[in-house]
Amino acid sequence: MRYIFVLLMLISSSAHAEWEEYGDNIYSKDIELNPLTQRVSVQLLIDLAPGSNSHVYHMQYQCENGVPTKQRTFWSAFYKGNMGSGEADYKSTGADWIPIVDSRFTYMVVNLCNDVYKLRPERNPLY
Numbered sequence: 001m002r003y004i005f006v007l008l009m010l011i012s013s014s015a016h017a018e019w020e021e022y023g024d025n026i027y028s029k030d031i032e033l034n035p036l037t038q039r040v041s042v043q044l045l046i047d048l049a050p051g052s053n054s055h056v057y058h059m060q061y062q063c064e065n066g067v068p069t070k071q072r073t074f075w076s077a078f079y080k081g082n083m084g085s086g087e088a089d090y091k092s093t094g095a096d097w098i099p100i101v102d103s104r105f106t107y108m109v110v111n112l113c114n115d116v117y118k119l120r121p122e123r124n125p126l127y
Contacts, residue, residue: 066117
């Protein structure tokens with residue numbers, strides 16, 4: 001009985017993803033690669049300065065042959081503390097596709113598009 005209780009407690013605990021540093025005060029988490037649609041979804045955090053404000057974005061990128069071609073922002077948040085802490089101001093942007101905007105994390109998106117390209121399924125030559 002004790003083991004069942006422990007098992008139930010482990011199953012009911014929520015998953016918590018940690019931010020992974022990508023360099024230059026840029027972090028990512030919840031990366032989803034979809035090789036069928038060649039899309040990448042990711043949450044990005046940018047610390048503006050140590051001990052200062054931060055931004056979090058939930059982004060999606062369309063890739064073609066390992067290169068990002070367009071992007072959309074599902075939501076963004078401006079935090080008064082670093083690492084996504086403190087009071088937050090959320091904003092939804094409607095998720096319209098726009099051409100790729102060169103930014104501080106473009107190199108990371110290129111790497112993710114390259115990863116999703118490597119995962120693409122082989123095409124049947126009969127179709």
